[in-house]
Amino acid sequence: MENKITPDMLPAFQGVIPPILATVSLDGMPNMTYISHVHYIDEEHLAISRQFFNKTWKNIEENPNFTVAVTCPQSFTLWKINLSYQKEAKEGELFDEMDMIITAIASGQSMENTFKLQSAVICKVESIQTLILNGKIN
Amino acid sequence: MLLSEKIKKIPNLSDFVFWAASVGEKNICDLTRVSGFIIEEDNEHITFFLPKLLFSIIEPTPGTDLKISFVMASIKNFESYQVKGVYKSHQTCTQENIDFYRLKVLKTIEILSDMGLDGNGILGFLLEQQSVALTMYCSVAYEQTPKPGTGGKLID
Numbered sequence: 279m280e281n282k283i284t285p286d287m288l289p290a291f292q293g294v295i296p297p298i299l300a301t302v303s304l305d306g307m308p309n310m311t312y313i314s315h316v317h318y319i320d321e322e323h324l325a326i327s328r329q330f331f332n333k334t335w336k337n338i339e340e341n342p343n344f345t346v347a348v349t350c351p352q353s354f355t356l357w358k359i360n361l362s363y364q365k366e367a368k369e370g371e372l373f374d375e376m377d378m379i380i381t382a383i384a385s386g387q388s389m390e391n392t393f394k395l396q397s398a399v400i401c402k403v404e405s406i407q408t409l410i411l412n413g414k415i416n
Numbered sequence: 417m418l419l420s421e422k423i424k425k426i427p428n429l430s431d432f433v434f435w436a437a438s439v440g441e442k443n444i445c446d447l448t449r450v451s452g453f454i455i456e457e458d459n460e461h462i463t464f465f466l467p468k469l470l471f472s473i474i475e476p477t478p479g480t481d482l483k484i485s486f487v488m489a490s491i492k493n494f495e496s497y498q499v500k501g502v503y504k505s506h507q508t509c510t511q512e513n514i515d516f517y518r519l520k521v522l523k524t525i526e527i528l529s530d531m532g533l534d535g536n537g538i539l540g541f542l543l544e545q546q547s548v549a550l551t552m553y554c555s556v557a558y559e560q561t562p563k564p565g566t567g568g569k570l571i572d
Contacts, residue, residue: 300485302443308500312560332566333558341443345445409448413537415470
């Protein structure tokens with residue numbers, strides 16, 4: 279199992295196919311939610327966009343290890359990336375960059391008043407599993 | 417819990433895609449796309465379909481109450497719902513199950529293609545394998561359509 283983001287994965291972070299985030303509550307119940315954007319920071323770190331996130335955020339506070347599934351729109355490879363929460367950014371260069379991307383995504387979907395970035399949730403990549411490789415079950 | 421009217425309409429809609437998740441080793445969530453679902457007659461259980469090769473993601477350890485979440489989301493307008501509950505049973509898909517989800521996935525692929533995406537590339541793997549029908553009891557449902565205040569329990 280890999281634990282670094284590789285160049286072939288980068289198109290999966292361009293926002294073409296929405297990523298889905300899966301967390302676990304203290305009592306062991308999974309929770310899934312679509313998120314607007316997973317942002318590549320470097321090969322060992324990603325940031326996820328926090329917008330609504332009520333149940334998800336509670337779960338992350340209880341259990342900082344979670345999974346995001348991203349799909350490459352070119353190869354149709356689907357990766358499950360296990361992440362651990364590091365910190366939250368509510369301002370600064372990363373926040374501004376993600377805010378601009380979220381605004382562009384929202385504008386494309388006519389949801390400018392709905393998609394509002396609250397924070398950039400910075401995470402460490404713990405492991406990566408390829409679930410679907412080039413459109414086939416791996 | 418009885419499933420709400422909002423959820424009852426979804427199994428026959430073609431613009432929805434589906435994910436199922438359970439909790440694996442080290443208390444980390446594991447998840448996969450699935451092909452579709454039906455609501456059982458008692459209105460408290462759903463049965464969803466997934467390729468046999470992906471079943472291990474949801475497969476319970478004997479003697480445990482496996483907790484499962486199931487998400488349904490529109491690819492057109494972000495309308496989305498989540499049902500949570502526990503595993504009840506599973507079996508190999510019947511021909512009736514296969515005919516149902518195959519037609520639905522093919523229509524979803526067509527809609528994705530109309531949106532400029534390669535629908536077959538994204539969802540085609542759901543059609544190529546032997547498949548499993550998994551039944552879960554639904555204990556709670558949430559609306560998750562992105563909007564302020566979303567995430568509340570879905571009750572008729």
